[in-house]
Amino acid sequence: MTVLARTVEATRRYGDVLALDRVSLDIRAGELVGLLGPNGAGKSTLINLFVGLRRPTSGVVELLGGSPSDPVRRRGIGVTPQETGLPESLRVAEIVDFVSAHFPDRVPKEELLARFGLDDLARRQVGGLSGGQRRRLAVALAFAGNPRLVFLDEPTTGLDVEARRTLWEGIRSFHAEGGTVLLTSHYLEEIEALAERVVVVAGGRVLADDTVRAVREIVGVRRVSFAAAELPELPGVVGAERHGDRVDLVTTDPDRLVVELVRSGASFSDLEIRPTTLEEAFLALTSKESAHV
C-alpha cells in the first residue's frame, strides 16, 4: 500500500525539551489513524513535522513522497491545527473561496459546506459564529482542496455532541471515498468511533501502534470496582479512583487482584469486574507506576 506520510527515527527538541524521540511511523493511503496521547505527548509536534511547519532535529520526514517543505506536496494535504484564527469580518463563503483558491482541485463550495453542516451559514460573518460553528468551519477548510491526506489536530475540542457527530460524518464520508486522515484526540470515544488504527504516544515516543481492539488486548486491563472503607496494597493496579464508598481499580490482572483482596481480609462488597474501554487501556500503557487510593 502506498505510504503517504512517513517519519523515520524522527526526533524533535525544543531547547531542553525532547518533544519527539525517534518516532518511526507510516501513514498509508486510505487509512484513518487516531493519534492518542496525554497533554504534551508530542502529537502536535508530529503533525507539525508532517505538514512542514517544523523540521526534525534529526531523522527523516516524508510527505507524499517528497519533502514536507515542498509547496507541491503541501497542496496535496489539508490541515486543521489545534487553534485557528479566521478573519472576523469575512463571510463563511468568502473564507471558503479564499482557501480554495490556493488549490488546483477544489471541492464545490456548497458541497463542502453541506458536508460539515454549514450550508445555512454561508453568508454569515465569521465574527458572528459560535465557537462550535467556527471549529466546524476550520475543519471543513482542511478538505477544501480535495486533499489526498488530511491532518486534524483535536478537531472536535469544544464541540457539543451534535456538532461533534456532524463533524465525524464529514470525516467519515471523506474516508469512505478513499481519503486518508490522521487525527489527534483526547476524546477516546472519538478514536473508537472513527479510527481503525490507533497510535498511542506519550513522552515523545510511540507506545503502541495497532487496531483499537488490539491495543485493548495488548494491555488486557479490566476495571475492578467494589465498596470498601479501606484499601490494602494490591498488585497490578495501574489506576485507582474513589467515588464515595466505592473504589475503582484498573488492573492488568483482575484474577490476582481479587485473590489478593480476599486474602488481605479487608471487608468489601458489591464486587464488579468490567471489560476495558480504550481509556483504561491507554491508562495502563502510559502509567509507569501503580496508583494508590
Ligand SMILES: Nc1ncnc2c1ncn2[C@@H]1O[C@H](COP(=O)(O)OP(=O)(O)OP(=O)(O)O)[C@@H](O)[C@H]1O
Ligand atoms: N514551540 C515550543 N517551544 C518549546 N517547547 C515546546 C514547543 N512546542 C511544544 N513544546 C513542548 O514539546 C512537548 C510536546 O508538545 P506537543 O504540543 O507536541 O504535545 P501534544 O501531544 O500535542 O499536547 P496537547 O495534547 O496538550 O496538545 C511539550 O512538552 C511541549 O511543552
